[in-house]
Amino acid sequence: AQSVTQLDSHVSVSEGTPVLLRCNYSSSYSPSLFWYVQHPNKGLQLLLKYTSAATLVKGINGFEAEFKKSETSFHLTKPSAHMSDAAEYFCVVSLKGGATNKLIFGTGTLLAVQP
């Protein structure tokens, strides 16, 4: 079965320092993986997605993620955190099932950015 595990429920960084949000996946086949961001009381915004093309995926707002099959990981990184990056981040895997693929969400990582 497909699933994702976000290893950290909370991450705190200082503004201007690198961000690393960890995600490991479990899948019986090559998965499609996504990172979404959610600001308080808002919907979800897609940061980036991996769908079996390049393993290093660049997203919006300076975020990127690398698909590592050997480590079953899809960690999200950003070289320099900005105050506006403070939000909840979800790692998501697509559960393929016929014509209807479902998204399976990780438990989320709350990113705090300190001034």
Place this chain on the structure above:
Amino acid sequence: GAVVSQHPSRVICKSGTSVKIECRSLDFQATTMFWYRQFPKKSLMLMATSNEGSKATYEQGVEKDKFLINHASLTLSTLTVTSAHPEDSSFYICSARDLPGSDYGYTFGSGTRLTVV
């Protein structure tokens, strides 16, 4: 880009009444729409998947008679919480996809905060 409009953004209702939440795809035809529920400080839980013109498929543990989903057109899906109770208070989010069986094109609405008093 694709936009999904969800309305209302906030609603407060009395216990025992019903509430309807709308999810519209504004510039594309959504063959599939998804409804999620998010508890405070928790992840999103998929409630049901609806395809235009057919009955919704509910996830295990979700009461289909309580959470009525209608996907009458390619641009509109509605979720009706019937006989709402305080435990139904939550953040509900819809998502729409334009390509069947594709991992592209998931667009989320901005969510509805439901409070049942």
